[in-house]
Amino acid sequence: MVLERCFGQRRSRQFHRILRNGKLTLLCLVLTVVVLRGNLGAGKFGTPEQDLMEIRETFSHYRKRAEPRRVLEEVSAEEEKVSNNYAEFDINKLFVDEESEEKKDPNLEYSLGPKISDWDEQRGEWLKKNPNFPNFVQPNKPRVLLVTGSAPKPCENPVGDHYLLKAIKNKVDYCRLHGIEVFYNMALLDAEMAGFWAKLPLIRKLLLSHPEVEFLWWMDSDAMFTDMVFEIPWKRYEDRNLVMHGWNEMVYDEKNWIGLNTGSFLLRNCQWSLDMLDAWAPMGPKGKIRDEAGKILTRELKGRPVFEADDQSAMVYLLVSQRDKWAEKVYLENHYYLHGYWGILVDHYEEYIKNYHPGFGDHRWPLVTHFVGCKPCGKFGDYPVERCLKQMDRAFNFGDNQILQMYGFTHKSLASRRVKRTRNETSTPLEDKDDLGLLHPAFKAVKVSSA
Amino acid sequence: MGLEFFTAQKRGSAQLPSTTTPKTAARSVAAGRTRNRSVLKTFNNIKITILCGFVTILVLRGTIGLGNYSTETEDQTLAEEINRILAEIRSDHDPNDPNDQFDQQHDLSLNETYSLGPKIESWDEDRKIWLDRNPDFPNYVNGKPRILLVTGSPPGPCDNPIGDHYLLKAVKNKIDYCRLHGIEIVYNMAHLDMELAGYWAKLPLIRKLMLAHPEVEWIWWMDSDALFTDMVFEIPYGKYNEYNMVIHGYPDLLYNQKSWIALNTGSFLFRNCQWSLDLLDVWAPMGPKGPIRDEAGKILTANLKGRPAFEADDQSALIYLLISQKDTWMNKVFVENSYYLHGYWAGLVDQYEEMNEKYHPGLGDERWPFVTHFVGCKPCGSYGDYPVERCLKSMERAFNFADNQVIKLYGFRHRGLLSPKIKRIRNETVTPLEYVDQYDFRHSVQGEVGSNS
Numbered sequence: 069m070v071l072e073r074c075f076g077q078r079r080s081r082q083f084h085r086i087l088r089n090g091k092l093t094l095l096c097l098v099l100t101v102v103v104l105r106g107n108l109g110a111g112k113f114g115t116p117e118q119d120l121m122e123i124r125e126t127f128s129h130y131r132k133r134a135e136p137r138r139v140l141e142e143v144s145a146e147e148e149k150v151s152n153n154y155a156e157f158d159i160n161k162l163f164v165d166e167e168s169e170e171k172k173d174p175n176l177e178y179s180l181g182p183k184i185s186d187w188d189e190q191r192g193e194w195l196k197k198n199p200n201f202p203n204f205v206q207p208n209k210p211r212v213l214l215v216t217g218s219a220p221k222p223c224e225n226p227v228g229d230h231y232l233l234k235a236i237k238n239k240v241d242y243c244r245l246h247g248i249e250v251f252y253n254m255a256l257l258d259a260e261m262a263g264f265w266a267k268l269p270l271i272r273k274l275l276l277s278h279p280e281v282e283f284l285w286w287m288d289s290d291a292m293f294t295d296m297v298f299e300i301p302w303k304r305y306e307d308r309n310l311v312m313h314g315w316n317e318m319v320y321d322e323k324n325w326i327g328l329n330t331g332s333f334l335l336r337n338c339q340w341s342l343d344m345l346d347a348w349a350p351m352g353p354k355g356k357i358r359d360e361a362g363k364i365l366t367r368e369l370k371g372r373p374v375f376e377a378d379d380q381s382a383m384v385y386l387l388v389s390q391r392d393k394w395a396e397k398v399y400l401e402n403h404y405y406l407h408g409y410w411g412i413l414v415d416h417y418e419e420y421i422k423n424y425h426p427g428f429g430d431h432r433w434p435l436v437t438h439f440v441g442c443k444p445c446g447k448f449g450d451y452p453v454e455r456c457l458k459q460m461d462r463a464f465n466f467g468d469n470q471i472l473q474m475y476g477f478t479h480k481s482l483a484s485r486r487v488k489r490t491r492n493e494t495s496t497p498l499e500d501k502d503d504l505g506l507l508h509p510a511f512k513a514v515k516v517s518s519a
Numbered sequence: 520m521g522l523e524f525f526t527a528q529k530r531g532s533a534q535l536p537s538t539t540t541p542k543t544a545a546r547s548v549a550a551g552r553t554r555n556r557s558v559l560k561t562f563n564n565i566k567i568t569i570l571c572g573f574v575t576i577l578v579l580r581g582t583i584g585l586g587n588y589s590t591e592t593e594d595q596t597l598a599e600e601i602n603r604i605l606a607e608i609r610s611d612h613d614p615n616d617p618n619d620q621f622d623q624q625h626d627l628s629l630n631e632t633y634s635l636g637p638k639i640e641s642w643d644e645d646r647k648i649w650l651d652r653n654p655d656f657p658n659y660v661n662g663k664p665r666i667l668l669v670t671g672s673p674p675g676p677c678d679n680p681i682g683d684h685y686l687l688k689a690v691k692n693k694i695d696y697c698r699l700h701g702i703e704i705v706y707n708m709a710h711l712d713m714e715l716a717g718y719w720a721k722l723p724l725i726r727k728l729m730l731a732h733p734e735v736e737w738i739w740w741m742d743s744d745a746l747f748t749d750m751v752f753e754i755p756y757g758k759y760n761e762y763n764m765v766i767h768g769y770p771d772l773l774y775n776q777k778s779w780i781a782l783n784t785g786s787f788l789f790r791n792c793q794w795s796l797d798l799l800d801v802w803a804p805m806g807p808k809g810p811i812r813d814e815a816g817k818i819l820t821a822n823l824k825g826r827p828a829f830e831a832d833d834q835s836a837l838i839y840l841l842i843s844q845k846d847t848w849m850n851k852v853f854v855e856n857s858y859y860l861h862g863y864w865a866g867l868v869d870q871y872e873e874m875n876e877k878y879h880p881g882l883g884d885e886r887w888p889f890v891t892h893f894v895g896c897k898p899c900g901s902y903g904d905y906p907v908e909r910c911l912k913s914m915e916r917a918f919n920f921a922d923n924q925v926i927k928l929y930g931f932r933h934r935g936l937l938s939p940k941i942k943r944i945r946n947e948t949v950t951p952l953e954y955v956d957q958y959d960f961r962h963s964v965q966g967e968v969g970s971n972s
Contacts, residue, residue, distance in 0.1 A: 166935030
């Protein structure tokens with residue numbers, strides 16, 4: 069109307085037409101952009117899913133902030149709904165933390181504990197005062213504590229706990245035969261060193277609390293013993309303090325991040341080890357420190373992908389950068405599988421059974437099969453779930469057969485849980501000798517002192 | 520464009536009927552025309568708006584909905600994959616075994632007798648000879664008899680994941696106690712004898728271990744749902760020098776009332792000797808599954824007080840055996856109730872806080888129970904005899920109650936009996952060994968290595 073007066077009717081009609089066309093064009097453009105954004109994503113500008121997430125988060129945030137008490141009351145109200153059915157129960161509602169987290173001063177540099185400088189002397193004195201807790205149980209056999217562990221909450225994956233159970237049974241069996249004590253940790257000692265770094269404060273604590281232990285053997289929860297006969301050649305390490313599986317060339321020359329493996333290693337209980345732990349720890353504290361350290365490690369080490377600092381890469385970096393200080397007392401063992409990457413081992417079990425026998429510990433019959441990357445306790449691993457679980461069953465049975473043969477049984481096949489007899493019951497059981505000599509092996513003999 | 524035409528037409532038609540005066544008619548027609556036009560325009564605009572709105576919603580719903588769906592499908596396919604694998608694992612179907620389907624052993628009929636193995640008559644003598652020949656494997660170490668703790672669980676995953684998690688916690692609990700007391704553990708996950716499956720599986724297992732390990736003086740069977748709650752208490756072995764079996768129970772319930780819960784076979788000690796082999800041979804016949812076990816169940820229900828009707832279980836069978844053949848066996852069976860070799864959980868779990876305040880570990884009795892046994896909870900199955908929440912909460916509390924005693928040496932404690940998190944109760948020091956002497960109670964239990972058969 070206004071335009072009509074300004075420009076005349078025809079002009080105004082033209083103008084209106086243009087306007088309408090413009091509106092239509094704009095509308096179509098907007099629609100196109102929306103559709104494309106939805107299908108292809110617009111990167112920084114986000115996708116519709118992200119919008120939805122953000123909206124959800126905002127609302128749930130407001131809800132959470134406003135009604136914390138209501139949640140607690142809801143939980144107690146739900147108690148009245150009793151059920152005898154385990155499938156209906158949500159285990160995460162069970163746990164209650166009665167005390168709050170300790171607040172750590174963020175400005176303080178991280179430290180595993182107050183610096184101890186005379187541990188060898190302290191320990192030596194203690195051992196003299198306590199002759200009933202010797203650090204050597206036989207002339208060439210040190211007292212060893214095998215340490216492993218898992219998180220205190222149930223696994224996210226429904227089968228995860230079952231495989232943790234099988235793995236600990238496997239370790240208990242090996243350790244019973246070899247006179248080694250087991251410590252299964254389920255506590256997070258230091259919230260800053262969570263994840264793969266959690267072993268550091270734990271190891272330090274155990275070394276200091278158990279002076280009678282000569283060697284601490286850390287073993288990941290996803291590693292299994294597959295050679296029950298093999299005994300670690302302790303004499304080989306009498307001058308060394310840290311034994312890991314790895315290759316000197318790959319660590320010192322190539323700086324390869326998988327040049328060694330910290331999933332299974334031996335650490336002597338001495339001052340050197342405490343110093344080593346103190347030097348190893350700084351890349352661990354979660355958050356900014358760990359992320360930044362991760363970048364350094366990816367840059368410095370060969371083949372390392374981009375992710376936060378892990379204890380293994382940090383160890384490689386430490387050995388490479390401070391070689392003169394540490395390398396002399398570190399033994400990178402590759403004559404037997406102190407750690408055996410499962411990918412190259414599991415398909416050959418039948419071959420090993422056919423051609424060799426337990427006791428070698430090496431490529432002929434691996435001591436340890438380590439399921440790196442499988443992560444059966446979590447939701448996502450680096451490998452297909454089925455392959456991992458099936459192979460873990462095979463590895464477990466492969467090791468278990470060596471235990472069962474002591475009693476005249478074996479698994480029906482490496483894939484089967486069922487067992488069958490290999491030896492009939494007799495009326496003279498003491499004359500039965502098990503083929504591997506594991507019932508009463510030499511490394512378990514107790515030296516009886518003349519009373 | 521079309522709308523313009525439409526409005527033009529309308530305009531056209533509006534011109535025809537006209538009864539009013541030309542000037543007012545024209546004005547009113549004009550007004551009507553304008554009004555019509557604006558109405559039409561509004562109408563058209565609304566139509567466009569609705570159409571566009573509709574299309575927008577469709578598109579957005581399509582894209583956002585699709586987006587959600589794709590991550591959901593990822594999660595879903597993973598969950599389905601895991602469930603499929605889990606089902607396969609549970610079924611224990613072995614594609615490589617040609618006899619897999621035909622391997623169901625036939626159940627023993629009522630006429631056949633079951634035997635654990637060929638009869639052994641001279642086990643005590645044979646064992647003594649072996650021990651003399653093998654001084655490196657004495658049956659007494661540091662003045663204490665050599666003990667083997669035997670426990671176990673089925674070879675496959677539990678019916679629900681919570682069950683596996685508590686089996687894991689229970690085995691950690693047993694590992695801790697046994698490490699502190701120098702006891703070895705055998706964790707069995709194999710069905711050695713398909714006839715004696717279920718609670719009877721312990722019989723062939725115990726016999727096998729006794730015969731394979733003559734250096735073991737006592738076999739200690741413990742159920743997978745029993746937890747140690749007193750980490751300091753040590754069994755007073757010297758008390759049982761004249762006995763061959765130690766089991767928790769009440770003589771009154773056993774002899775006078777003939778109750779089916781007079782004794783508990785969830786945690787008991789069994790000496791490695793001829794007497795034990797004979798007892799196992801007499802105990803086993805009610806066990807073979809099928810008609811034998813069912814018939815035996817009826818006999819037991821008829822003879823024992825309070826026993827519900829179900830197939831024969833090892834506990835009722837033992838009670839019946841000890842009552843009916845009292846003179847043969849009871850002189851060597853110690854019915855222990857001065858400490859909780861087995862402690863029924865329902866009466867104990869609510870008092871942990873009180874115990875913490877008033878008493879200390881090492882008592883083993885009602886003041887600080889040695890073992891808390893979660894009978895009836897059955898976390899590995901689908902259904903228990905008690906509400907799930909009560910069972911799981913109690914198991915978590917018992918576990919943490921015991922764990923507190925273990926991690927005290929390291930200067931930590933759980934943040935509450937239901938919390939998986941821990942907190943520091945002792946700061947780190949540069950002289951940790953003074954705490955080791957104070958808190959590691961193993962150093963107060965010392966003896967000499969020797970033989971004492």
